[in-house]
Amino acid sequence: MDLSVNLSGLHLDNPIVPASGTFGFGREFAEYYDINILGSFSFKGTTKEARFGNPTPRIAECGASGMINAVGLQNPGIDAVINRELPELKKIFHKPVIANISGFSIEEYAYCCERIDKEEQVGIIEVNVSCPNVRHGGMSFGTSPEAAAEVTRAVKAVTTKPVYIKLSPNVTDIVAIAKACEEAGADGICLINTMLGMRIDIARRRPVIANVMGGFSGPSIFPVAVRMVHQVSKACNIPVMGCGGVSSARDVIEMMMAGATAVQIGAMNLKNPYICKEIIEDLPRVMEELKIERLSDIIGIV
Numbered sequence: 001m002d003l004s005v006n007l008s009g010l011h012l013d014n015p016i017v018p019a020s021g022t023f024g025f026g027r028e029f030a031e032y033y034d035i036n037i038l039g040s041f042s043f044k045g046t047t048k049e050a051r052f053g054n055p056t057p058r059i060a061e062c063g064a065s066g067m068i069n070a071v072g073l074q075n076p077g078i079d080a081v082i083n084r085e086l087p088e089l090k091k092i093f094h095k096p097v098i099a100n101i102s103g104f105s106i107e108e109y110a111y112c113c114e115r116i117d118k119e120e121q122v123g124i125i126e127v128n129v130s131c132p133n134v135r136h137g138g139m140s141f142g143t144s145p146e147a148a149a150e151v152t153r154a155v156k157a158v159t160t161k162p163v164y165i166k167l168s169p170n171v172t173d174i175v176a177i178a179k180a181c182e183e184a185g186a187d188g189i190c191l192i193n194t195m196l197g198m199r200i201d202i203a204r205r206r207p208v209i210a211n212v213m214g215g216f217s218g219p220s221i222f223p224v225a226v227r228m229v230h231q232v233s234k235a236c237n238i239p240v241m242g243c244g245g246v247s248s249a250r251d252v253i254e255m256m257m258a259g260a261t262a263v264q265i266g267a268m269n270l271k272n273p274y275i276c277k278e279i280i281e282d283l284p285r286v287m288e289e290l291k292i293e294r295l296s297d298i299i300g301i302v
């Protein structure tokens with residue numbers, strides 16, 4: 001039975017990749033299990049400067065369905081990631097890692113990606129275009145094909161490694177944005193990021209998180225993610241990393257049938273730190289049940 005996949009020339013032992021922001025830089029999870037069983041993982045969204053993030057409370061559970069977060073890209077900044085986090089990571093994770101980069105201007109994306117591109121352990125650069133463009137009224141780069149393409153071009157001009165653009169689902173036409181990124185030179189697409197949501201604590205008569213609105217994710221968004229992965233993988237000729245609501249080995253297989261070459265797992269890591277390990281261990285059993293010999297055979301079969 002073969003669980004391996006090829007992601008832009010990168011051999012992954014299996015398609016399981018913890019999603020950015022839900023796995024830190026791996027350290028905390030390495031205390032629970034050997035994280036080298038993972039296909040890879042996407043580290044916390046990194047920006048040029050260190051960021052403390054939004055005021056608390058900034059994460060809230062939403063029943064069994066998922067969670068809402070407005071962490072606000074808390075991270076130590078690109079210098080500390082390169083000088084402190086990556087040398088530490090090398091000691092506990094011995095595979096290529098996915099570098100998730102965020103920015104608030106085109107220049108910031110290019111600056112961070114150019115620097116992270118030089119790091120040996122980085123196998124893929126994942127560019128999160130869900131951030132607000134501070135020079136253009138704060139509208140997210142990922143909500144317009146032109147802005148997403150502009151980020152892609154700027155990053156591709158200064159990097160040598162595969163660049164995946166991570167898209168926001170909070171748009172009317174995900175295909176137009178994905179195609180604009182592909183035409184601008186993206187090597188792959190990752191989707192989806194969180195969906196904009198809001199909950200209210202009715203006893204306290206206040207939003208559950210201080211930021212009022214936040215990113216909704218977890219099992220409830222799975223059908224939306226499957227739909228978008230399907231649409232984008234059919235419309236584009238570059239690989240797709242599927243993400244959004246994945247919580248079981250069966251979900252992984254469904255996401256791959258929809259068109260994903262690798263599958264990211266986000267919110268569920270916070271609920272059950274063993275989820276990725278459990279899914280990796282469960283995959284061969286589900287493959288056998290569904291008569292799948294090689295996982296890569298099912299990519300995009302629907």
Ligand SMILES: Cc1cc2nc3c(=O)[nH]c(=O)nc-3n(C[C@H](O)[C@H](O)[C@H](O)COP(=O)(O)O)c2cc1C
Pocket residue numbers: 019020021022044045046059069071073100128166192193194217218219221243244245246264265266267268
């Ligand atoms: C607490 C939290 C922090 C996140 N931080 C980032 C981030 O820094 N960069 C990014 O691209 N996505 C970030 N995300 C989005 C996830 O990587 C993922 O795309 C999204 O949560 C959907 O997957 P899920 O339903 O499995 O959680 C974050 C999500 C959560 C829940």
